[in-house]
Amino acid sequence: MRDxxxxxLRQRKAAVGGTLLLGFLLVALVGPWFVMxxxxxxxxxxxxxxxxxxxxxxxQGQDVLAQTVVGARETLAIGFAVGALVTLVxxxxxxxxxxxGRRVDDALTLTTNIFLVIPGLPLAIVLGAxxxxxxxxxxxxxxxxxxxxxxxVFRAEALSLRGRDFVAAAVVAGESHLRIITRELLPNMASxxxxxxxxxxxxxxxxxxxxxxxxxxxxxxxxxxxxxxxAGNDAALLTRSWWIFVPTGICIALVGFSLxxxxxxxxxxxxxxxxxxxxxPSAAVVHAVASPExxxxxxxxxxxxxxxxIEYMTQAGPSRVVDQVSLDIAPGxxxxxxxxxxxxxxxxxxxxxxxxxxxxxxxxxxxxxDGTDVxxxxxxxxxxxRWSRVSMxxxxxxxxxxxxxxxxxxxxxxxxxxxxxxxxxSYARARELxxxxxxxxxxxxxxxxxxxxxxxxxxxxxxxxALEPRLVVMDEPTTALDVVVQKELLQRVVExxxxxxxxxxxxxxxxxxxxxxxxxxxILQAGxxxxxxxxxxxxxxxxxxxxxxxxxxxxxxxxxxxPTPSPDVLEQATSALKPPLAASPGGRR
Amino acid sequence: xxPPLLEASRLNRSFPVGGFLxxxxxxxxxxxxxxxxxxxxxxxxxxxxxxxxxxxxxxxxxxxxxxxxxxxxxxxxxxxxxxxxxxxxxxxxxxxxQDPFASLxxxxxxxxxxERSLVRHGRARGVELTRxxxxxxxxxxxxxAEQLAKRYPHELSGxxxxxxxxARALAVEPxxxxxxxxxxxxxxxxxxxxxxxxxxxxxxxxxxxxxxxxxxxxxxxxADRVLVLYAGSVVxxxxxxxxxxxxxxxxxxxxxxxxxxxxxxxxxxxxxxxATVPAPPLGCAFAPRCPHADVRxxxxxxxxxxxxxxxxxxxxxxxxxxxxxxxxxxx
Numbered sequence: 079m080r081d082x083x084x085x086x087l088r089q090r091k092a093a094v095g096g097t098l099l100l101g102f103l104l105v106a107l108v109g110p111w112f113v114m115x116x117x118x119x120x121x122x123x124x125x126x127x128x129x130x131x132x133x134x135x136x137x138q139g140q141d142v143l144a145q146t147v148v149g150a151r152e153t154l155a156i157g158f159a160v161g162a163l164v165t166l167v168x169x170x171x172x173x174x175x176x177x178x179g180r181r182v183d184d185a186l187t188l189t190t191n192i193f194l195v196i197p198g199l200p201l202a203i204v205l206g207a208x209x210x211x212x213x214x215x216x217x218x219x220x221x222x223x224x225x226x227x228x229x230x231v232f233r234a235e236a237l238s239l240r241g242r243d244f245v246a247a248a249v250v251a252g253e254s255h256l257r258i259i260t261r262e263l264l265p266n267m268a269s270x271x272x273x274x275x276x277x278x279x280x281x282x283x284x285x286x287x288x289x290x291x292x293x294x295x296x297x298x299x300x301x302x303x304x305x306x307x308x309a310g311n312d313a314a315l316l317t318r319s320w321w322i323f324v325p326t327g328i329c330i331a332l333v334g335f336s337l338x339x340x341x342x343x344x345x346x347x348x349x350x351x352x353x354x355x356x357x358x359p360s361a362a363v364v365h366a367v368a369s370p371e372x373x374x375x376x377x378x379x380x381x382x383x384x385x386x387x388i389e390y391m392t393q394a395g396p397s398r399v400v401d402q403v404s405l406d407i408a409p410g411x412x413x414x415x416x417x418x419x420x421x422x423x424x425x426x427x428x429x430x431x432x433x434x435x436x437x438x439x440x441x442x443x444x445x446x447x448d449g450t451d452v453x454x455x456x457x458x459x460x461x462x463x464r465w466s467r468v469s470m471x472x473x474x475x476x477x478x479x480x481x482x483x484x485x486x487x488x489x490x491x492x493x494x495x496x497x498x499x500x501x502x503x504s505y506a507r508a509r510e511l512x513x514x515x516x517x518x519x520x521x522x523x524x525x526x527x528x529x530x531x532x533x534x535x536x537x538x539x540x541x542x543x544a545l546e547p548r549l550v551v552m553d554e555p556t557t558a559l560d561v562v563v564q565k566e567l568l569q570r571v572v573e574x575x576x577x578x579x580x581x582x583x584x585x586x587x588x589x590x591x592x593x594x595x596x597x598x599x600x601i602l603q604a605g606x607x608x609x610x611x612x613x614x615x616x617x618x619x620x621x622x623x624x625x626x627x628x629x630x631x632x633x634x635x636x637x638x639x640x641p642t643p644s645p646d647v648l649e650q651a652t653s654a655l656k657p658p659l660a661a662s663p664g665g666r667r
Numbered sequence: 668x669x670p671p672l673l674e675a676s677r678l679n680r681s682f683p684v685g686g687f688l689x690x691x692x693x694x695x696x697x698x699x700x701x702x703x704x705x706x707x708x709x710x711x712x713x714x715x716x717x718x719x720x721x722x723x724x725x726x727x728x729x730x731x732x733x734x735x736x737x738x739x740x741x742x743x744x745x746x747x748x749x750x751x752x753x754x755x756x757x758x759x760x761x762x763x764x765q766d767p768f769a770s771l772x773x774x775x776x777x778x779x780x781x782e783r784s785l786v787r788h789g790r791a792r793g794v795e796l797t798r799x800x801x802x803x804x805x806x807x808x809x810x811x812a813e814q815l816a817k818r819y820p821h822e823l824s825g826x827x828x829x830x831x832x833x834a835r836a837l838a839v840e841p842x843x844x845x846x847x848x849x850x851x852x853x854x855x856x857x858x859x860x861x862x863x864x865x866x867x868x869x870x871x872x873x874x875x876x877x878x879x880x881x882x883x884x885x886x887x888x889x890a891d892r893v894l895v896l897y898a899g900s901v902v903x904x905x906x907x908x909x910x911x912x913x914x915x916x917x918x919x920x921x922x923x924x925x926x927x928x929x930x931x932x933x934x935x936x937x938x939x940x941x942a943t944v945p946a947p948p949l950g951c952a953f954a955p956r957c958p959h960a961d962v963r964x965x966x967x968x969x970x971x972x973x974x975x976x977x978x979x980x981x982x983x984x985x986x987x988x989x990x991x992x993x994x995x996x997x998x
Contacts, residue, residue, distance in 0.1 A: 243770035250727050251835065252757040252787040254750075265774040418854040419825075560714040560881065561925040562937065569933055587855060594932035617930075631855040633884040635911070635928045 091346075095339030102333055106154045109147040116144040116300045123312075124319050134321035137312025145305050146325045152301045154333070156213055156286055160220040161279030165271060167221065168228025168278075173267075175229070176236025177259055187233065193226035202285070203294055211296045216289070220282050228274055235270055239263050269344060276341040280334060287330055302326045375446040379406040380581050381430070381468075381549055386443035388425055388434065388605075399425045401605035402443070409548065412575065412582045414596030414613070416589045416628065422605040423585045427551045430583065431464050448548065466496050469542040471535070473554040478538055479526040485512070485537055486522040492544050511540040516570055532563035539571065546578070553585045568595060590632050593617050601625045670741030671702035672875045673726070673760070673843050678735035680721055695721045696732070696899045703843065706873040708866065710890035710907070712880055712922065718899040719879045720765075723847045726877065727762040728753065739843075758788045761836035765848040767828035771820040777804070777831050778816040784838035803834045807864060826857030833864060844868070845877045850885065862889055883926050887911050892977075895919050898952035905978030915972075915980040917957045951983065959984050 114120055117140065125135040133142035175186035202219045209215040239245060240263075248262050264271075289295055290303020297304055309315075309323040375382035388400035399422040407413045417423040428434055430445060432452060445452040447467060455463055472478040480488055489508035493499045499507070509519035515536040526534060535555055542550050552571075556564040572595070575582060586592060592599050593613045600610040601624065609622040620626050678699045681692040696718045703709050713719050724730040726737065728744070737744050744756050764770035771780060781800045785791040791799040801812035807830040809815045820828055829849060836844050846865060850858040866889055868874045880886050886893055887907055894904040895916065903916040914920045921939045926932075942955035947965045951957070954964040961983070963969075969983040 243764040243766055244772040246724075246727075246729050247762070247764060247770045247832070247835070248772070248783075249729060250757060250762045251784045251839075252754045253783065262772055266772070418856060561883075561927075562714065562921055562939070565925040565927075565933070565937055569937075572933055588927065589855070591927040591932075594927055594930060614930075627856060631859055633859075633888040635884050635887060635923065635926050 091339050092343035095336040095343060098332060098336035099340065102150060102154060102329070102336070105147055106150040110151060113144040113147045114141045116140060116148040120144075124317055124322075126319075127321055133325050134319070136308060136322050137314060137317070137319065138308070142322055142325060145300055146302075146329060148300045149302045149305050149326065150329065152213055152299060153283060153286065153303065156216050156220075156301075157279050157283040157333075159217050160224065160282035160286070161275050163217065163221040164224045164228050164278040164282070165275045167225040168274070169232045169267075169271065171225070172229040172232025172234075173236045173259060173263060176233040177240050177255070177263065179240070183233075186229070190226045190229045190233070193223075194230070198223040198285070199288075202289060206289070206294050213296070213299065216286055216295060219289075220285055224278065224281055224285070228278060231274065232267070232270070235267055236263060239266055273341050273344045276337050276344065280337040280341070283330070283333055283337075302330055375449070376406045378408065380409045380411075380448055381407040381583075382444075382446040383426075383430075384444045384446065386426070386429065386445065387441050388422070388429055388438055389441045390425075390438045392437075396441075398441075399438070399605050400429070403602075403605075403607045404443075405600055405607060405610060407549065407581050407583060410575070410579050410581055411598065412572075412584060412596045414592035414599040415583060415585045415602055416587065416592050416599060417602035418587055418628075420604075421602045423602050424553050426602070427553050427583060427585045428470070430549075430551055431468055431470055432460055433464075433470070462496070465492065465542075465547065466545040467547055468549045468551065469545065469547040471538045471542045471550060471552040471555045473557055479534060481526050484523055484525055489522070489541065489544060492541060496545055507544065508540075511544055512537070514543070514574065515540045516566075532559055532567060535559065535567060536570070539567075539574075543574065543578070543580070547580060549581045549583065551583045551585070554587070555584075556591075557586065557588075564591075589628050590634075601628065670738065672705045672707075672740065673703040673877075674701070674736075674738040674741075675722075675726065676700050676736040676738065678722070678725060678732045678737070680718075680725060680730070680732050694899055696725075699735075699896070699899070699901055701894050701901065701904065703875045703877055705842070705875055706869050707892065708869055708876045708878050708890045710878045710880060710886035710893045711896060712883060712886055712893060713896035714881060714922075716898075717896040719881075719896060720847060721899075722896070723762065723845050723877070723879050726845050727760065728756055729762075754788070758839050759841055760843045760845065761839060761841040762845040762847065763829070763832050763836050763849045766852045767825055767832050768820075768852065770832050771828055773820055775819075776816065777818050777820070777823070780831065780835050781816075781838050784835050788839045790839060799838075803838055804831075806837065807831075807834045808860070809834070824857070825853045826860060829853060829857075829861050830864065833861070833868075837868070841874065843875045843877070845879070847879045848881070849878075851880070851882070858885070865889065883911065883922060884928065895922070898946065900952060901979075901981065902953065903978075903980045903982075905975065909975055909978045913975075915974055915978070915985055916953075916982050917959055917984070918953045921956075951981075 119139040120141050121131060121135050121139050123135060123137050123139040125131060125139075127134045131141050131143065133146065136142055136145065171186055171190065175183040175190075202223045205219045205222060206215060209218060245258060245262055248258050253262070286295070286301070287303040287306065290297075290301055291306045291310070293307050295301065295303055295307075297307060305326045306323055309326075312322070314320075314322040375384075383403060383405050386400055386403045387398060389396045389398050391397075401422075403426060405413070415423050415426065425434065425438065429440060430447075430452065432455070434440070440453055443453075447463075450463070450467075452460075452463065479485075483491070486505045486508050489511065490499070490501055490504035493504045493507060505522055508522045512521055513519050517533060517536050517540070521529070521533075521537075526537075529537065538555065539550075556567055559567065568591075571582070574580075584592065584596060589599075593616060596613050598610065599613050599616050600607050601622065602608070603624045609616070609620065609625045611620075616625065616629075620629055678696055679694070680696040681694045683689070684691050684693045699718070699722060701709065711719055711722065721730070725732050731745070739756065739759060744752070771777075778797075778800050781803055782796055785796060785799055797816075800816055804810070804812035804815055809827060809830050815823075815827070820831075823831065833849075844865070849865070850861050853861060862885060865876055865878070869876055878886065878890055890907045892905065893907050893910040895902050895910065895918065897918045903910055903914065903919045910919060911923065914923055917938065921937060924935060924938055938958055939956045940958055944955050946952040946955055950963075950965040950967055951960070951969055954960040957964065963983045967983075969981050969986070971979045971981050972985045973979055974985060
C-alpha cells in the first residue's frame with residue numbers, strides 16, 4: 079500500500095513539474111498576444127494592482143502583467159537554448175575525451191579544467207562587454223561559462239562505460255568508433271542526457287536572471303532579469319511597490335521548482351537506489367506463529383535455528399528467500415552452507431546477526447543462540463550481542479574495511495564499542511590479533527588500500543575474532559581470492575578454530591571446498607535446506623538429487639571421474655529447480 | 668608443415684605506474700610465446716595478476732604489445748594497419764568475455780547483438796539475417812530461438828547470457844575463440860554446459876580455443892594443452908596430462924596442491940615459502956616463494972627445458988634434477 083503511494087508520488091513529481099513547465103511554455107508562446115505592450119508607458123508609475131492593471135504598474139508606468147508574460151518568452155528561450163547547447167558541447171567533449179582516452183583525453187581534460195577554474199561570473203562579465211548586445215550574446219556567454227562542468231560529468235560516465243565489457247565486445251565484433259559512441263554508449267546515457275539538460279536549463283535561467291539583474295544583459299529587452307533590474311533601478315523596494323518584482327520572482331521560483339521536480343523524477347526513474355525501498359513484510363507476526371516445538375533448542379547446541387523464514391518485499395509482492403530452515407551448530411563445529419546464487423545462503427547468514435537489509439524481515443521462526451532468542455533482542459541488547467557473541471567475515475574485505483581509517487583505528491572502534499578500552503590497549507590487542515592471523519603486527523598503522531586481497535581478508539578475520547565470539551559467520555570469505563591464497567587462509571582459520579574453540583558457519587557455492595573444510599554441510603536450494611549431513615557421508619552418499627547434481631557439476635583433478643549426465647539434462651534439471659529471478663533480491667554473483 | 672593457426676612470439680607488455688611525470692613501468696607480460704592449432708583447446712592458467720587477461724586483450728587486438736609478434740596462419744597481424752586489416756582479423760579471431768552480465772549491452776536485444784556481427788562481417792543480410800540469428804541461437808542450445816532473440820540481456824539467466832556471447836562470437840565464423848574465464852561468473856550447475864558447448868565447437872567446427880582460467884580442474888577436463896603463467900612469464904607448458912599429472916615447475920605444483928579436491932586438502936601443507944624478498948630483477952620470479960630455490964634462481968633467468976616431448980619447463984632445478992620426488996603432488 080505504502081509502496082503504491084510512493085510510486086504515485088514519484089509519478090506526481092514528474093506530473094506536477096511537467097504541468098507547471100508546460101504552463102509556462104504556453105504562456106511564453108501565446109501570452110504576449112493577449113497582453114499590453116510591455117514597453118509602452120500605459121499609466122501612472124508605481125500604481126498598485128487595479129482592474130486596469132491587474133499586477134499594477136512599474137516605476138515608469140509600464141504594465142507589470144505584460145512585462146511578466148512577455149519576459150517569460152525570452153527568458154525561457156535563452157534558458158532552453160543554453161541548456162541544450164551546454165549539454166551538447168559538454169557531452170561531445172566529455173564522451174570524446176572519455177572514450178578515445180590518451181592524448182585526446184589529456185588535451186580535452188586540460189581545457190575543461192582551465193574553464194572550470196576560471197570563475198564563471200567574471201568570465202561572463204568580460205565576455206559580455208566585448209560581444210554585441212542581444213539575446214545571442216547571453217546564449218554564447220552562458221554556454222561558454224557553463225559547458226566545462228558538464229563535460230566532466232559526461233567524461234566520467236564515458237570512462238566508466240568504456241571500461242565495460244560490452245564496449246570491448248563491440249570492438250571485437252568490428253564496430254567503428256562512431257557507431258560505438260552513438261549506438262553503444264549514448265543509449266546507455268539517455269537518462270544522464272535528460273537530467274543534464276534539465277539541470278543545465280535550471281543553471282541557465284538562474285545565471286541569466288543574475289547577470290541581467292546586475293545590468294549586464296540587454297537592458298532594453300523584456301526578460302525576467304531586466305524586469306528585476308528596472309525594479310531595482312526604480313527603487314521599487316524603497317517605495318514598497320512589491321507588485322513590481324513579486325510576480326517575476328514567483329515565476330522564476332516556479333520554473334526552478336518545476337525543473338528540479340523533473341530532474342529528481344528522472345533520477346529516481348533511472349537510479350533504483352534512489353527509490354524508497356519497499357517496506358519489509360511485517361515482523362510482528364514472528365511470535366504469534368511460534369509453535370511449541372520451535373521453542374526448544376537442541377540440548378548442547380550453540381546455535382539452534384528453528385523453522386526460520388525470511389521474506390523480501392519486492393515490487394511484485396513478498397518473496398520468501400529463506401523457507402522454514404532449521405539447523406543446529408555445536409560449539410567448535412564448522413558448519414558449511416552451500417547453495418547457488420539466489421538460494422538464500424547469504425540472507426540466512428546475515429540473519430543470525432540480524433543484519434538483514436531494511437526490505438527483508440524474519441516472518442517466522444526463531445534463532446536461539448546459547449539460550450538467547452536473537453529474534454527477540456532489543457536494539458541495545460542486539461548491539462551488545464553482535465560481534466561479542468557472533469561475528470562475521472564478509473566476501474569483500476575491501477568494502478568491509480573502512481578505507482579512511484588505519485587498521486589500528488578500526489580495531490579500536492570495534493573494541494571500544496564493546497567495553498571502552500583505552501586506545502593503547504586496543505592497539506596492543508590489534509597487534510596481537512594481527513600476528514594471530516599471520517600478519518606483521520606493524521601493519522596496525524597501515525591503511526586498507528596498502529594490503530593485498532588475501533591480507534585484507536586476514537584482517538577481516540582478525541576483526542571478527544577481536545571480541546572472542548563463539549560463532550563466526552563467514553560469507554564467501556575466499557571467493558575473490560586465488561586458490562593458493564585461499565588455502566593459506568583456510569588453514570589458518572582451521573588452526574585458530576582448534577586453538578580458540580569458536581564455531582564457524584561457512585557459506586560458499588564451492589562444495590568441494592566445503593567437503594574438505596566442514597564437519598557438517600547443509601545444502602540450500604531456493605531457500606529450503608534440502609539436505610544436511612556430515613561432510614564424509616555427503617561425499618559418497620548424497621541423497622537429494624540436487625546435492626548430487628551440485629557434486630557432479632565440479633570437475634575433479636583426479637583421473638577417474640564419475641559418469642556425468644549430458645549438459646542439456648544438467649541444465650534442464652537446474653532450471654527446473656531454480657527459483658524464479660524475482661526470488662533473489664539479495665543474491666550476489 | 669603448415670604454420671600454426673595462431674602463434675604468439677615473445678610478447679611483451681608493460682603499463683606505466685606512478686604519477687604523471689613518472690617514467691616507471693610495470694612489466695605485465697615478459698616474452699610470452701605459444702601456438703594454437705586448429706581444433707585444439709589451449710588452457711592458460713595462472714593466478715590473478717599473472718597477466719592472463721592482458722594476454723587475452725593483446726590477442727583480441729584490444730591492446731597492442733610493446734614488442735613481439737602475433738601470427739595468424741603464419742601472417743604477422745601486427746604489421747598490418749588500418750580498418751580493413753583489423754576487420755579481417757576480427758572476422759577470424761573472436762572473444763568471449765568473463766562476465767556475461769557486462770559483455771552484452773543492456774539497451775539492445777539478443778537479436779541486435781548477433782545481427783551486428785553478421786552484418787559487419789558480411790555473413791548475412793536482409794531476410795537471411797533473422798534465419799541466421801535463430802540458427803545461431805539454436806546451435807548454442809538457446810531454444811525457442813524466436814522468443815529468445817527478442818529478449819533483452821536482463822531477461823536472461825547468467826548461463827543463457829554466456830551462450831548468447833558464444834553465439835555472437837560464432838556469428839562471424841571465426842577460426843579462433845579467446846575465452847577469458849567464461850564460466851567463473853556462472854553458477855556451478857550451468858558451468859559444465861558452457862564448457863561442453865566450447866568443447867563441441869572444437870570438435871565440430873575445428874575452431875581453436877584459448878581457454879583462460881584459474882581453475883585447474885576445468886582446464887584438465889577441457890584442454891588438450893596447458894600453459895602456466897607466473898608473474899607474466901610462461902613457466903611450464905605441455906600436454907594437459909603431462910603438466911597436471913607430472914608437474915615439473917614448483918609453481919605448477921603449488922597451484923595443483925591448492926585445488927580443493929579430496930579429504931586431506933586442508934591437511935597437506937602448501938609447497939611454498941612466504942616471500943620475504945621481492946622477486947629478483949634478473950632471476951626467476953618465483954624464487955622468493957620457491958621451497959627449492961638456490962643462488963642460481965636469484966641470479967639468472969632459467970632457460971626452458973624439455974623433460975618430455977612438447978613439455979617445456981622454465982626452472983633451474985629441472986636441468987639439474989634438484990627437485991626431490993616427495994615434492995610431487997599426491998592427488
